[in-house]
Amino acid sequence: MADMKDLADAIIKGDMKTAVEVTKKALDEGVEPQKVLNDGLVAGMGVIGKRFKANEVYIPEVLIAARAMKSAMEVLEPKLTEAGVEPVGKALIGTVQGDLHDIGKNLVIMMLKGNGFEVVDAGVDVSPDAFVEKARSSGAKLIGLSALLTTTMPAMEKTIQALRNAGVEAKIMIGGAPITQAYSDKIQADGYAPDAASAVDLAMDLVVA
Numbered sequence: 001m002a003d004m005k006d007l008a009d010a011i012i013k014g015d016m017k018t019a020v021e022v023t024k025k026a027l028d029e030g031v032e033p034q035k036v037l038n039d040g041l042v043a044g045m046g047v048i049g050k051r052f053k054a055n056e057v058y059i060p061e062v063l064i065a066a067r068a069m070k071s072a073m074e075v076l077e078p079k080l081t082e083a084g085v086e087p088v089g090k091a092l093i094g095t096v097q098g099d100l101h102d103i104g105k106n107l108v109i110m111m112l113k114g115n116g117f118e119v120v121d122a123g124v125d126v127s128p129d130a131f132v133e134k135a136r137s138s139g140a141k142l143i144g145l146s147a148l149l150t151t152t153m154p155a156m157e158k159t160i161q162a163l164r165n166a167g168v169e170a171k172i173m174i175g176g177a178p179i180t181q182a183y184s185d186k187i188q189a190d191g192y193a194p195d196a197a198s199a200v201d202l203a204m205d206l207v208v209a
């Protein structure tokens with residue numbers, strides 16, 4: 001039987017092959033996709049995050065862990081999205097200019113898709129102008145900005161200003177490890193979510209309720 005601890009360990013070791021195999025096995029055995037995500041993938045990445053912070057591992061180890069997580073997420077994503085039937089809304093989600101972190105953003109996207117949203121992934125290092133252009137071309141009713149670096153937080157404010165100045169009326173939510181509710185209030189986002197699950201609740205409140 002697939003063990004979520006084995007999956008978390010595979011992510012920690014950056015063992016892509018095992019991470020994909022255990023993810024597939026767990027899904028074949030009927031383990032809830034949400035459990036695979038939280039107890040396996042996110043748990044493993046959380047350990048890497050703590051070790052990186054404590055200087056116990058370095059960027060190469062983090063990169064191979066991220067690569068293992070991404071491969072396993074490719075297996076998991078269709079199962080998470082299967083839960084959604086009719087799209088409940090269209091969202092545009094990206095990581096702001098100067099910031100290349102995409103694991104959290106991708107989780108938010110998966111969770112939104114899993115809860116019935118149609119999502120356009122704007123990618124990483126997205127400039128304010130590019131957000132405006134993608135907001136217009138997609139017609140998304142919800143725009144999500146992610147930032148993981150304190151140095152890229154100001155790009156969120158610039159992006160919000162650019163969107164408002166361009167007359168984009170979509171609701172804007174923000175998130176990422178350094179973001180707080182106070183910062184969200186300060187830059188006049190429509191909402192802040194501390195994690196991917198809360199992002200879904202917030203998205204529902206902003207565009208569905």
Ligand code: B1M
Pocket residue numbers: 042045046048049050052053059062063066093098099100101102103104105107108143144145146147148149150151173174175176177178192193194195196197199
């Ligand atoms: Co980076 N990095 N990194 N990194 N990295 C952090 C963020 C850092 C805290 C590590 C540390 O020093 N302790 C630190 C930032 C310090 C700061 O600004 N205060 C840091 C640094 C400094 C850097 C570099 C500058 C390192 C260097 O080159 N010297 C560099 C910057 C590159 C750039 O972006 N320009 C860099 C590079 C990298 C890698 C490329 C090696 C890799 C990214 C790989 C990738 O994303 N594809 C990486 C990683 C993996 C991390 C850590 C270890 C893990 C981040 C992560 O994926 N967490 C991180 C340390 C840590 O977090 N402890 C670190 C797991 C993920 C699920 O969580 O993204 O927070 P998170 O997302 C959560 C919530 O925040 C929320 O939901 C998610 C799921 O629950 N959320 C949202 C996120 N976005 C949201 C959007 C929403 C709503 C909720 O609405 C739209």
